[in-house]
Amino acid sequence: MEKLQKGATVGGILSTVSLPRLAVSPFRELARRGLLALGLLLATTLLVWFDRGSYVDNVGQDGVSFVDALYYATVTVTTTGYGDITPLSQHARLLSALVITPLRIAFLVVLVGTTIEVLANQGSRAIKDSIWRKKLRNHVIVIGYGAKGRSAVNTLRRQGEKPDRIVVIDENPTAVSEANYDGYAAFQGDATRRSLLRRAEVSKARQVIISLDRDDASILTTLTVRQLNPTAGVIVSVREQENVPLVRQSGASAVVTSSETVGRLLGLSAVGPELGTIMQDMLTGAEGLEVHQRLATADEVGQPPSAVTGERVIGIIRNGTLRRFYDKTATRVEIGDELIVVRRAQPPSPRDKDVLRWRDD
Template identity: 70%
Template sequence: MAKMRHADRRGGPTSLVSMPRLGVHPFRELGRRALFAGLLLLVSTLLVWFDRGAYVDNTGADGVSFIDALYYSTVTITTTGYGDITPLAPHARLINALVITPMRIAFLVLLVGTTIEVLANEGSRIVRDLRWRRTMRNHVVVIGYGTKGRSAVNTMRRHGRAADKIVVVDRDALAISDANLDGLAAFQGDAGRRDLLRRAEVSKAKEVVICLDRDDAAILTTLMVRQLNPQAGIVVSVREHENVPLVKQSGATSVVTSSDTVGRLMGLSAIGPELGAIIQDLLTSGTGLEVTQRQARPDEVGNNPSGIGNERVIGLVRNGTLRRFYDSTAARVEAGDQLIVVRKSITHVEGLRDLDD
């Protein structure tokens, strides 16, 4: 996916994927141009009407009325030109040559050009949408692009997740525009709608991250996502701890309680400001320390995790089971293990929007 950072904040129709650098809504643009074309027609009509004495009606021979002026302007500006009403006075012919003819050209460019542009743009969007659907596999769907969703995306991208493998779903047009500005494809609409989740190819996703403001909406969305994709990992954020069992029963793989997490961090900071600073440092990407998960390298197999490089191994994942550093079964690294490490944060990345450069 190329760098695309100037998406229009007015968004687009929800039936197709909203890609970065999405143009103006075609029908809104068509209406705007049609209004301008109508103004050109009105100006032409008024010019003929106020100078009606310089025109002759070769058919009725009864003078030029306002209806005749509108009729003349319509057939003239659309290049039909029946010839039944014609300018006789030299100044009227000069006005037709210098004023009405450029207006005629502008009118044709506006209407004909806009029609072709709308058809071309819509056709292009349909082709892009079909191509996107064919190629999107093993991606991450982020439902909700507020503070939590954006932070989740930033963290994934800092840890190597490509922007073209992340899809955003949000009901807010401004959030969709922000996602486009960040180089992400997005869908606008209510995540509680099954058809919208299907359009986001949830059934083919590897991970789904749900960051909604209401726990009941998060539970319903989790249930629908799990029905559409029995294999995907589903990470859900909820506000209240008592809703965690419901979310897990709905099919969530992992549940993060935002209010409890914030409260615990505040409590640790109250016990010791330095303790709170370390925890917050681990949760913040880009500076100080960070926690990450990576594949064990061949040269690390057989070694004790405590002696690995400049990182501190705090756990490893073996056969889908988490083994903490104090577990006796985690005393040696085996082939295929995933290591959970604390390391110095990678600080050389100069902004997430440049990751695709």
């Protein structure tokens, strides 16, 4: 799949970065078409060879050998036509008009036409890829588009992240195809490869979310990302709690333990089903409650967090520091504060509904 599907455009230009390499390389495609052209040439040679008695060599006058048949086929399908070997009988001329001429046309279409097409497409793709990468900055890279990665992307979208600022990396071509359908640029490949991360412009990324299935791969990917971008926020999902220190030492800004989180939800649900329901409700988007982060508005500045209407403020981010609702330094909202609130979940957009409906089908 070389193109993004359904509205996956960047700056009005259809992005072709869904695969950093073509599904079939241009050289392999040219080789395949070249073999097809050789097959057409061989068919023409055998046709002349089996009917060699109907051809005359006007120069050698020694009959038509297999080499002569190959020579005649070559100069014929390439439209060179020296005229030293010619069909003599009526049926040979008829075969030349009805069979060899279409083979000649097919040869030219396959070899010349395909060569131009492949090279032109590759050149166009390279230009679009270059334009896309030059315009890309302050984006979010999501490594791993499985259940966790897809949920992270959906959360980003509900928090206001634009689709053209989300780039997906996954080794699974099906996941890349799904990311394309959902409207995101995507790369297929191993995220531990520096060359792939550079093509995704990781050095200009604002956030990198790593949601792989294996902790060792997550640690290695974190190290690679941090070497290429020392300032980006790197959020990593790991399966085992014991691997959290390793991931933090690798450069992760935040670590989420999937098994620990699931276990805590199970424990809370055992203590009180309603408690577990509320917690899961806040972690599930598009219905019930949701946690949201936003910039404080002008009319909220100077007011206590409790004065915010329609939402419940549970934290304030001031100068890069999180201040929880019980913190004595968070009694008033100041200019530039970001509020972490619990609010009623916003309904999905019409496009999100279309994607969910497509998945259900």
